[in-house]
Amino acid sequence: MxxxxxxxxxxxxxxxxxxxxxxxxxxxxxxxxxxxxxxxxxxxxxxxxxxxxxxxxxxxxxxxxxxxxxxxxxxxxxxxxxxxxxxxxxxxxxxxxxxxxxxxxxxxxxxxxxxxxxxxxxxxxxxxxxxxxxxxxxxxxxxxxxxxxxxxxxxxxxxxxxxxxxxxxxxxxxxxxxxxxxxxxTTPEPSRPSAPIGTLKLLRTLPACFLGMFAVRGADALGSASHNVALPIFTPAPAFMSQFWTAWAIGAFSAHHVVSRWVERRGSPPGERAFAIGTCVMSLAFFTAFTGLPAVGLVVVVFAAGLADGLTEISYVSRLQTLPEELRGRAFGVSASVEAGGFAIGMLIAAGLLEALPPPAVVGLLHGAALVTAGTLLLISTTLRRT
Known part of the structure; x- marks a missing residue:
């Protein structure tokens, strides 16, 4: 102890x-x-x-x-x-x-x-x-x-x-x-060295729930790119930007305390279902933040987005860390590529769409993709749990 x-x-x-x-x-x-x-x-x-x-x-x-x-x-x-x-x-x-x-x-x-x-x-x-x-x-x-x-x-x-x-x-x-x-x-040396695991072999080895979480994580990065690109166009005022990111940070900061209470009551960290629900809440909250809310309403929904963002990050990383040593590093590497790729593609798509559509529509479309992907994972996970 x-x-x-x-x-x-x-x-x-x-x-x-x-x-x-x-x-x-x-x-x-x-x-x-x-x-x-x-x-x-x-x-x-x-x-x-x-x-x-x-x-x-x-x-x-x-x-x-x-x-x-x-x-x-x-x-x-x-x-x-x-x-x-x-x-x-x-x-x-x-x-x-x-x-x-x-x-x-x-x-x-x-x-x-x-x-x-x-x-x-x-x-x-x-x-x-x-x-x-x-x-x-x-x-x-x-x-x-x-x-x-x-x-x-x-x-x-x-x-x-x-x-x-x-x-x-x-x-x-x-x-x-x-x-x-x-x-x-440092990873301890294995008693018998194994051959390096390639990306395709890793994806075939991992359980389906991890592949679903990778997909949600990529869609999440796609949506995150949209509000990062659209925010200065929606309201370029420094006070709004400061208020937005401060409320998000306080929410993300609070996620640690929420997850700690979860572990105390249930004995284990949030799993795939909580991860999917958190992603849905985050996407809905970020879209709502672009609907012209008053200052108090904006702070509340962005706080909720930050809280859900922190919860999904903790549950996602904790889940991947349950993998064996020989798979864990490669899995996090694939995850990093999925997140970086999703964010890059999201920035390109958002920048192009903003030439023709207002910021709320662009954020709604890309966060909608994250919402659908996370909702699909939640539906599959809930169905498997019941059966």
Whole structure:
């Protein structure tokens, strides 16, 4: 028991470093897109750089499972590579370096996420993985909001170089935290080495429920891209944006407490049905947020979207972490590719549709796809449970 508490305390310290890294990542998302526009003056080039980053994240997911077994080494290496890329952009600000940075950031972020998610059961034990995932969602939510909010202050006041250096420093802080904490992250060597599992073989090996969750996760990313693209067009006012993302973050933060209560009462984390229901609630809430609600109503529905978002993240990751060691890393790699691919496709579709349709219609269409996919999984899961 005492050893479990110590492992969880060490993991909470790691979440602190991860939150700093998440802050830098979301600050960078704003700064890098604005800097690309400033450097090239081309909306097309700006879109290409964003697409390059997402594409590399998708491709990185296909191989990330193979390096996830390295655990701490993979995460520290990803952080150092991303920090070096940001420093290089400050020293040599050019289109060629910008493209290289997009590649490193896309691959590095995916490698880090896959290695971290795969390592959670080894760090804190299977019985504490849901609580640890809740801490990760909380830390990421705080970093997301602070990154988005501070970008509007830091960039005008200190410039792009300062934003890039702050981002680099955030990666160094996370890497140093990982290096300092005595957490077990490396997969133990098997008694008999097995042949590497390819993506197609993995998909044939996994139970059908995991494939359904992958599909819902991809549709969820498609819908998330729509409200990210449509939000500044729907209402470009900074106060609205701040209110929107703050309410979302508070909801995501609260998800950890809801899941903790769930585990206390039921003895196990939320499963596929809760994951599907949470995705449906999230999609409906995000669409409702674009219907012109008053301020109080907006805060309530976006809070609900954040709460459902956090709940689905915790239940999804906790479910994948029940897989055996030889499958877990590859499964998270495939998941990362599905999420990156869904988000990239969603951004392209949303940007095209916004040329002809208003933001509420575009958000409704793409979140509707997530709603239908999650509803199908819920129907199948409920039917199988009854039979």
């Amino acid at each position: 005492q050893e479990d508490r110590r492992a969880l305390r060490l993991f909470v310290a790691l979440v602190g470093g991860y939150s700093v890294s998440a802050y830098g990542t979301y600050l960078n998302l704003v700064a890098l897109s604005l800097f690309t526009w400033h450097l090239t003056g081309s909306a097309f080039t700006t879109g290409v750089i964003m697409a390059l980053r997402l594409t590399c994240g998708f491709l990185g997911g296909l191989v990330a499972g193979r390096i996830a077994v390295a655990g701490r080494t993979a995460m520290i290496g990803s952080d150092i590579a991303q920090a070096a890329a940001m420093v290089a952009l400050v020293i040599w600000p050019s289109l060629a370096v910008l493209c290289a940075v997009a590649v490193v950031m896309g691959v590095g972020n995916t490698f880090f996420a896959v290695a971290l998610r795969s390592s959670v059961p080894r760090m804190v034990g299977q019985h504490q993985r849901t609580k640890a995932n809740g801490y990760l969602v909380t830390g990421r939510s705080i970093g997301t909001v602070l990154g988005f909010v501070s970008a509007g202050v830091l960039i005008p006041a200190a410039g792009y170089d300062a934003a890039f250096l702050v981002n680099a420093a955030s990666f160094v802080v996370c890497a140093a935290t990982l290096a300092a904490l005595p957490l077990g992250t």
